[in-house]
Amino acid sequence: MWTDNVSLPGMLHLAILRSPMSHARIDGIDASAARSMPGVVDVITGRDVADVQGSLPCAWTVTPDMAHPDHPPLAVDEVRFAGEPVAVVAARDHATALDALEAIEVAYEPLPAVMDIEDALADGSPLVHQSLGTNKSFTWAFDSAEEGTGGDAAAAIDAADVVVRRRYVQQRVIPAFMEPRSVVVDPTPDQITVWSSTQVPHFVRFFLAAVLGTPEHKIRVIAPDVGGGFGGKLQITAEEFISFLVAQRLRKPVKYTESRSEAMLSAHHGRDMIQDVDVAADRDGTVTALRVRLLANMGGYLRLLTPATPLLGRYMYNGIYKFPAHRFECTGVFTTTTPTDAYRGAGRPEATFAIERVMDDLAAELGMDPVELRRRNWIERDEFPFTTVTGLTYDSGDYAAATDKAMGLLGYDELRREQAERRAAGDRVQLGIGVSTYTEMCGLAPSRWLGSLGYAAGGWESAIVRMLPTGKVEVLTGTSPHGQGHETAWSQIVADQLGVPFEDIEVMHGDTRTSHKGLDTYGSRSLAVGGYALVEACKRVVEKARPMAAHLLECDPADLEFVDGSYRVKGTPGASKSITECALAIFAAHDLPDGVEPYLDADASYDPVDFSFPHGTHLCAAEVDTETGQVRLRSYVAVDDIGKVVNPLIVEGQVHGGVAQGIAQALFEEAIYDEDGNLMTGTFVEYTIPSSADLPDIVTDRTETPAPGHPLGAKGVGEAGTIASTPAVVNAVVDALRPYGVTDVRMPCTPERVWQAIRNGGGRP
Structure with a gap:
């Protein structure tokens, strides 16, 4: 089931009015005509919710002095990229909501566009954020000589037999996932349920709670079938915040589903940087130094991982090669374009x-x-x-x-x-x-390492394995797939670890009520990190059932080996009990050994060491x-x-x-x-x-x-x-x-x- 398939009784439909200008002041919004249209329940502007909407989060502070301007989900006084939301219509059907957008009048005062990242850093350039006094967000640098990991790159380049200098341009690209983003919010009195086409349901719940003040345990986030992400849905979106706020304000379930054009315009973009690269070598081809200077386009704001995205490659510019000296520098630049991430x-x-x-x-x-x-x-x-x-x-x-x-x-x-x-x-x-x-x-990454670099979250992952009395197995994983086949691969792992049939395993994910612990799917981490947690949870299930198996076989637990789903007494052929037999005996609890709990569940987490x-x-x-x-x-x-x-x-x-x-x-x-x-x-x-x-x-x-x-x-x-x-x-x-x-x-x-x-x-x- 896709998010847009969700339909709730009394549900309202949302349409978002987006700025047609890349940079402008908002002098006023007249929504009276739209509000009076039949079927329109409300029109909400940024000023209507200015005191409660907060700022969209950026989770990675890459330098202590990083410029990080507020990013309201609905623009209040100024827009900084074409497509930025300025108002939202709630109506009884989708067509009426779209029609009402045409009746909203916005008075814009145009401001200069800032498009070129080199020009944006020049003296006298128009500013994307006037309050910052600069278009630079940060400069992050690494020098192997200063860090003690290598020699002086500049000196090695000056002394080299051969130096090749190149400028490469990484053009701006759009994730273009198959399923456009969609959000449904149901604000029931006891719990607010959010369905979202997202890669990161656990992140969505945390940031909705942290920014908007709703208690986290009152928010349930579900990522149903998700039609592609490619990083484009590794995001806390304005549309999620807007839908949540409107549902709370109107006390009605609401749905927002973007058009393909909206997705292309306002979902974050990727790449967009200039790379100046110098490589030095001896005449025989032995490399002696590498120097890299990046200018990276942040767009109009910093979204969840915007400043860190160009820096996630900062340790990889040397590739598979034994460079003895290296210098890297990256500057993040604001422009009046859709944010990158x-x-x-x-x-x-x-x-x-x-x-x-x-x-x-x-x-x-x-x-x-x-x-x-x-x-x-x-x-x-x-x-x-x-x-x-x-x-x-x-x-x-x-x-x-x-x-x-x-x-x-x-x-x-x-x-x-x-x-x-x-x-x-x-x-x-x-x-x-x-x-x-x-x-x-990949397998992002040790939590302490992430913390030392200013990232707000960790890199661990969680898994829970529950063996039911009939021998069937439920798996709850903190990863949240969007087409990677986790259900199949995770079932294979559990079948191998527990010796149960593949078809007897159900993998559950993407729902913060059932899979309540996790850090979701991105960065090729699901198997490398989540798979490790799953193996450990399976091992704990095996060990948890061992005393019961020993009790049934009247032997010492240390005398048992676990092979192909059964506990066998070493050196005694034919003396065995399957783990499914143990599960039923544990459930019955008629003759439990001391200290054995009447259920066969185990959970585990894994924080990678590297x-x-x-x-x-x-x-x-x-x-x-x-x-x-x-x-x-x-x-x-x-x-x-x-x-x-x-x-x-x-x-x-x-x-x-x-x-x-x-x-x-x-x-x-x-x-x-x-x-x-x-x-x-x-x-x-x-x-x-x-x-x-x-x-x-x-x-x-x-x-x-x-x-x-x-x-x-x-x-x-x-x-x-x-x-x-x-x-x-x-x-x-x-x-x-x-x-x-x-x-x-x-x-x-x-x-x-x-x-x-x-x-x-x-x-x-």
Whole structure:
């Protein structure tokens, strides 16, 4: 069931009036005509609720002096991006609510739009938030020399044989989830129930309580079936706050479901940063230093993870390479655009793009094969665990094995020969081969680590396992899936741990009344963190039933072994009791051993001691028509190492979906504003996402280096495809065009941009 399917007796329908201007003062709102329309129950403006609506939360204070302006759910005096809510209509049906929006008159006083992040930092720039006196939110810096994790990057760059300097632009993209956001709120006297298409029901409950003052135990949040998220629903939204406030105010259940255009306009956007990257190396290709400077567009406000999103990759710009010196700096900038926040991968795709693009550019500068350059600099299998120049300790990996397998599947050497032949012949259609050897940190993250960096929440996860008297099993997980197949994978884990049939297990999630403890799903953490908690809960169930089994078998508990769902007396074949038999005996409680409780439940939580570090090699072969600029992906190979795999089919789906999104950023997607801050790509007519016909067959395979210390040996896979694929595709496009003097094509690599890059390249015609 989707949130928009929820229908309650007496339910009102909401429609939100959104600012058509990116920056303006609100001089007044006249809603009298709308209020008088038949079927309209109320029209509420920001000034109507100014004293109670609070400010939308930002959960991550990345620096002590971070500028964090208030963000009212309904704008009160000023709007700072096109699409910001300014009023809400409550009506007896959806059509009437939409019609009433047309009758609301808002007097706007236009203010200057602030669109370019470099211009926004210049002296004399118009200010997004006048009270701040600046458009800078923060600057966060890391220097390996100062932190004691490496040498002086600036000195190493000055002394280097070879320095490659590049500027890469991460365009703004829109999550474009399948199901637009929807919220239903039922304000019954005893409890307010909220249905929301969200990735984070536990976060929604906490922040509604913390900001609006309703006791947390009086709020129940349900995330029913959720049609995609990709980070776009890792958010506490204005629409959730507005719906909650209206329901409380009118004492009626309400529903808000956004249109696709509203989703494109006002749901948070992703990426949008400028990356200036310098890499230094010796003539033999050994890298000596890396320096990265980011300008990141925050948009008009800081949402839940906005300032941290570009910084989630701050430890990963060095990638899989043994850099001895590194400096990183990021500045967050306010503009009059839709706020940015997490989008699939959240900071790590941006980091991987930068390091994998610049490694290809360095290889070209040195006249080396890009794979050979990587081999010369990556961490070897026998060097794990390896502490990088940023201070992170990578747990395990085998980059050579993944790369060798990928090269074999692609036919790398044969393609290089074909490429040389096409270049020699001056073929109109040139062949490029793109390489991306990535790693990422996932399983976010030790709670103490998060706390030390200013994050408001922790990184733990919870699971509860209940064995019923009939031997059936109920599982309550704190993770909240939105298409990842947790019900299947979690049932597999429990079936293996308890030895019960897969079909006898029910997994419950996404409801804060039943799964009352948890931190939800994002950052490829569900299996790496939530799966660990689930295994521990299963182990506690097994141990809880052990005294009962020993009692039934008239032996000492220490003499029992648990195998395939049964307790067996060691050395005594045939003497056994199944865990389901123990569950029934415990329920009956006729002859319980001392200290045994009359139920077989257990819960567990897990706070990771570190991130996990999946890795892999993605290779792309692309054909580029040098006369038209058209790019055709000829073949794509993804070899990932995500540790132990629970369900191969789910892994395949995650990789395929992630690769599709990464290809989409490389070739198709871009959110574009005009100079006044109007979104020009507000529908799928203008905002291009690929169809299956636009994508190549994706060949997938795996290597396996288990995560040490994890009971499942699992790492994470939800974001791997997106992280690896974008640089693989762009590297392929640029590789095809290097004879034409092309060193970069700005994403998305549309035919027009490719054609123009060829014309500007200065290479052979």
